[in-house]
Amino acid sequence: MLEAASNTEKSPCDSEVKSPPLDTRRLSCFIAVAETLHFRKAAERLHMAQPALSQQIRRLEEELGCQLLRRDRRRVELTPAGQALLDAGRRALVHLSHATEAAQRTAAGQQALLRVGFLSPASFSLVPEVLRRLRAEHPEVHLMLREADSTTLLEEVRLGGLDVAFVRGPVTASGVRIDTLRREPLVVVLPSGHRLARKARVPLEQLADEPFIGFPRDTAPSLHDTVTGMCLEAGFAPTFVTEAGEWFTIVSLVAAGLGCALLPESVRTFTREGAVYRAIAGHPRHVELAIARGPTPPGPSLRACLRIVSALTSVDLL
Template sequence: MELRHLRYFVAVAEELHFHRAAERLHISQPPLSQQIRALEAELDVLLLERNRRSVSLTPAGSVFLHEARAILDAVEAATEAARSAARGESGRLAIGFVGSAMHGALPGVLREHRLTHPNVALALTELPTAGQLEALASGRIDVGVLRPPVREPGLAFATIQTEPFVVALPSDHRLATQEEVALADLVEEPFVLLSRREAPGLHLSLAEAMSAAGGVPRVVQEAREMQTVVGLVAAGLGVSLVPASVGDDAHHGVAYRPVAGTAPVVELALAWRPDALSPVVEAFLVTADPG
């Protein structure tokens, strides 16, 4: 039995007329009659009562019509689901992200993707950079959202946001009264930073910025998450450099000031495995592309 047999039978059962059913199917009537007889022979069941004037369904034919319609509907749904998945319009996408990404471009990207791909289920996990690299390698996540620079063989990267660093100061700090702060004025200050293991790219960018200003950051405390860094600054443990988008969210006890002169910048990037580039991942990359 083939799907065409079911389609032929449904057409005849709905039209109750072989000639009209043949026209609907764009075939001639004799082959249609032959296919219906072949179907009945295969089932060893009479599906249609025929006489010179009319065609009607037998009780078995009525039951078979219901089941045939269900099968054809299921095949159509399965076909559309497969095509949708091939276009990246449905499926599951696992994304790992650094916490600071939620202050930046990531919420907008997620919002746009949900609007354009509502049938893709997103599984979001906050992970430090090191954890994302491990999860990408093992296949636990499909896409990472992290802070470059990161050097990892087998991964591809695409920048989705570039923004300046700003200085985070305790609100009662002597430099908090200034409109902007020179990095050279921070050389002797205690720093609170994300740990090098959790955020190597951000750590390196900050170290390079301070080196260009003539010093090395004196790190007194490291933290695993950006919100913890900001909280420790508010507690007066030190100062920090954070992405400008983090500074967009007011935090009691913290003053954010622009960097004087040309501010160092920090990037937010997507990371993925080119050897595991599914249609769902590819569609997300297109959505996130700022160009």
């Protein structure tokens, strides 16, 4: 049970502090909004309709007797009570996840657990082989997998909700150890009927007048900045007409003719009718695939995972 934090403001909270049991779904909804400060983006992350998300937040505020968010048409911000609930709520969900996992492991007769986070398209290349070898060499390890964006994964590693995560770099995070594993170039994703689709290598400056589709900067900062930097070096600033939180959504929007995109080369393994992948002429920038973990010495399950990753990448992680 969590208790709502007291609020010094006169209007957001009732005069009497309440401590009802919190619904974990509503808490998860609040955390998504609090982390993105955007109802639409939070609804996309949770795969739910925005009106339903707003209703969950209103009910949570009613239950707690506190205003958690200030919102108008242009912005969303946390109240002091909302910030307190965000910090405590994150810890509560991590502890609840640990308790659930412990019960599941006991029921399954398994003693080892490894919680692995990853983002696509990293899942296309290194991650499946790591998991395959880990399963073959250490069948006693129970794998809990979590797919999300790099920002979310790093935060979950920091809070202890994940043991290890594969993220895009270059990136830094307080309280998290990050090691670069490999680098890969970006490629251009074009509609198959595009005037440049017949070229084997596309000069970036020829995309100057094209609409771009990409990830929001708050979920993929390193990739977003790399794409923007490449375009600026080519003499233009990219015009992002649409943003999406998933790589396959971006490719699908390109296939629909809504624009072009620059994505890591590993997306080539995803075939989508109407979209083609082309190399960038010249010397394109690279993005990194990195592995993130907590600062404490790894336990047996994580050590086994790191040993396999080291063997596959020739990067010393132990």
